[in-house]
Amino acid sequence: MLISICRAVVTCLPLLWLASVTDGVPDPAKRELLMREETFRQTGGGVALTAAEQKLDAHLRGLKEKEMAAAQFPPAMHFFKAKPLIQKSPIFKLLQQMPKGGALHVHSSSLVSVEWLVKNVTYRPHCYICFTWDNSVRFLFSDRQPFPRWDCFYWQLLETLRAKIGDAAGFDNSLIQHLTLVTVDPDGEYPSQDVVWEKFEKVFIATAGLITHAPVLREYLYKGLAELHLDNVMYLELRSGLSRTYELDGTVHDKAWILKTFQEVTKKFKAGHPDFLGARIIISVHRALEVPAVKAAVKEAIQLQKEFPDVVAGFDLVGREDSGRNLWYFREALSLPADLGVTLPYFFHAGETDSEGTDVDQNILDALLFNTTRIGHGYALAHHPLAKEMSRKRNVAVELCPISNQVLKLVSDLRNHPAAVLMSEGHPMVISSDDPSLFGTTGLSYDFYEAFVGIGGLKANLGTLKELSVNSIRYSSLPAHLKEAGYAMWKRKWDAFISAHS
Numbered sequence: 013m014l015i016s017i018c019r020a021v022v023t024c025l026p027l028l029w030l031a032s033v034t035d036g037v038p039d040p041a042k043r044e045l046l047m048r049e050e051t052f053r054q055t056g057g058g059v060a061l062t063a064a065e066q067k068l069d070a071h072l073r074g075l076k077e078k079e080m081a082a083a084q085f086p087p088a089m090h091f092f093k094a095k096p097l098i099q100k101s102p103i104f105k106l107l108q109q110m111p112k113g114g115a116l117h118v119h120s121s122s123l124v125s126v127e128w129l130v131k132n133v134t135y136r137p138h139c140y141i142c143f144t145w146d147n148s149v150r151f152l153f154s155d156r157q158p159f160p161r162w163d164c165f166y167w168q169l170l171e172t173l174r175a176k177i178g179d180a181a182g183f184d185n186s187l188i189q190h191l192t193l194v195t196v197d198p199d200g201e202y203p204s205q206d207v208v209w210e211k212f213e214k215v216f217i218a219t220a221g222l223i224t225h226a227p228v229l230r231e232y233l234y235k236g237l238a239e240l241h242l243d244n245v246m247y248l249e250l251r252s253g254l255s256r257t258y259e260l261d262g263t264v265h266d267k268a269w270i271l272k273t274f275q276e277v278t279k280k281f282k283a284g285h286p287d288f289l290g291a292r293i294i295i296s297v298h299r300a301l302e303v304p305a306v307k308a309a310v311k312e313a314i315q316l317q318k319e320f321p322d323v324v325a326g327f328d329l330v331g332r333e334d335s336g337r338n339l340w341y342f343r344e345a346l347s348l349p350a351d352l353g354v355t356l357p358y359f360f361h362a363g364e365t366d367s368e369g370t371d372v373d374q375n376i377l378d379a380l381l382f383n384t385t386r387i388g389h390g391y392a393l394a395h396h397p398l399a400k401e402m403s404r405k406r407n408v409a410v411e412l413c414p415i416s417n418q419v420l421k422l423v424s425d426l427r428n429h430p431a432a433v434l435m436s437e438g439h440p441m442v443i444s445s446d447d448p449s450l451f452g453t454t455g456l457s458y459d460f461y462e463a464f465v466g467i468g469g470l471k472a473n474l475g476t477l478k479e480l481s482v483n484s485i486r487y488s489s490l491p492a493h494l495k496e497a498g499y500a501m502w503k504r505k506w507d508a509f510i511s512a513h514s
């Protein structure tokens with residue numbers, strides 16, 4: 013016993029002596045260097061800021077520190093509760109002013125604020141409504157009493173129903189509830205992913221009758237571009253199934269008609285807003301379909317892209333991945349372009365799941381095997397090292413939609429979003445909104461806020477914002493010359509933004 017203590021003292025003494033000389037403290041200069049090296053790797057870490065940008069960056073940092081120290085931190089809360097706080101945030105107000113480039117992941121059925129659909133569209137003449145057995149609604153514009161359908165027995169003219177009910181505001185609010193996920197009690201109302209997805213799919217079906225009415229569709233698309241433009245977004249890649257669109261007399265238009273209409277609306281909007289770059293469509297079909305139907309859809313998409321090369325960007329499969337068929341299931345359909353020797357760019361949703369190691373989780377790697385141009389969500393990418401490496405090497409950007417991931421219950425506190433890892437490594441990435449009308453957002457500012465303040469934390473700076481904005485042009489489907497024009501347009505806006513806020 014005694015011996016061992018003596019031995020300990022003997023061996024420890026020289027060490028203690030050494031420690032007192034160097035203090036045991038690592039070299040501060042080396043520490044500084046490592047920190048700078050690490051920051052350099054993050055999204056926007058390599059962006060050199062001008063003096064004016066540095067001034068705004070310091071201001072933003074101060075604001076962020078204040079928000080992080082406050083009793084309630086919006087990114088840690090459910091978006092439906094955080095929204096009023098975010099609206100008051102001076103960072104959010106700056107983000108609204110900031111030119112954000114393009115929105116590359118938005119679905120057509122949820123492009124425009126629900127308020128407009130209810131307060132404007134449902135007040136038009138010839139609008140019929142029907143309440144379904146599963147507590148949902150259907151709408152239909154018709155010049156005569158619509159026939160009963162399997163899901164809809166009794167159609168009522170909305171004008172007559174409103175007159176009968178009297179309480180127009182209350183009734184309109186109930187309609188709004190049918191067309192969005194927004195609620196004051198998200199945790200109570202949506203206890204699980206299954207429940208929130210069920211409502212999600214219901215909303216899409218309910219909205220369809222309103223926005224597939226041909227005259228409404230034109231105004232809807234125009235309004236969608238206007239809402240983005242108002243939020244300083246200058247470009248859109250819209251995922252759309254090109255659903256059958258109808259006239260008052262029941263005439264139905266085909267997909268080519270919808271693409272032509274989309275082209276006309278975009279042209280008209282650009283004529284009135286020369287600082288808007290444009291809009292394209294990613295044709296998408298539901299992953300609930302069988303292989304032959306997806307095969308037909310791929311063939312059709314190839315044809316439509318030939319007819320509308322400026323409008324059609326490519327193809328995607330939509331719908332909940334966890335309960336839907338995975339990409340590998342559709343391999344025969346998805347290999348069709350390669351087999352035919354034609355190109356049809358893919359923009360697959362992949363890895364929008366918490367279920368690590370499942371077939372669904374595998375979508376990430378399969379999307380890359382099918383040469384996807386970008387990855388929708390890529391929520392699971394952070395724990396697929398090989399897929400991550402491939403996606404980085406091939407410049408396949410992840411479309412990060414933070415609010416969507418939170419509302420659809422993949423993550424609750426956005427500080428824990430796996431994209432924090434991707435951001436810290438500077439993985440190719442863009443920010444988007446997925447389904448703005450369902451989540452009660454408009455434009456991209458809300459999602460930029462969550463990514464910048466919540467996911468990026470204090471590390472994310474003005475360089476991060478700049479890179480994320482430029483990325484939306486860099487990783488868009490636009491041909492090189494339009495990317496250049498788009499970048500020049502964005503740069504003018506950016507410089508004006510900086511000089512107005514520094």
Ligand SMILES: *[C@@H]1O[C@H](CO)[C@@H](O)[C@H](O)[C@H]1NC(C)=O
Pocket residue numbers: 131132133231235
């Ligand atoms: C409905 O919306 C259209 C398109 O935005 C607009 O021109 C019209 O004035 C609106 N009507 C009403 C009653 O708000």
Ligand SMILES: *[C@@H]1O[C@H](CO)[C@@H](O)[C@H](O)[C@H]1NC(C)=O
Pocket residue numbers: 346347350381382383
């Ligand atoms: C993906 O790209 C590689 C390399 O260009 C090509 O060999 C392969 O056929 C493509 N696969 C598909 C499914 O398009």
Ligand SMILES: [Zn+2]
Pocket residue numbers: 117119361388446
């Ligand atoms: Zn999506």
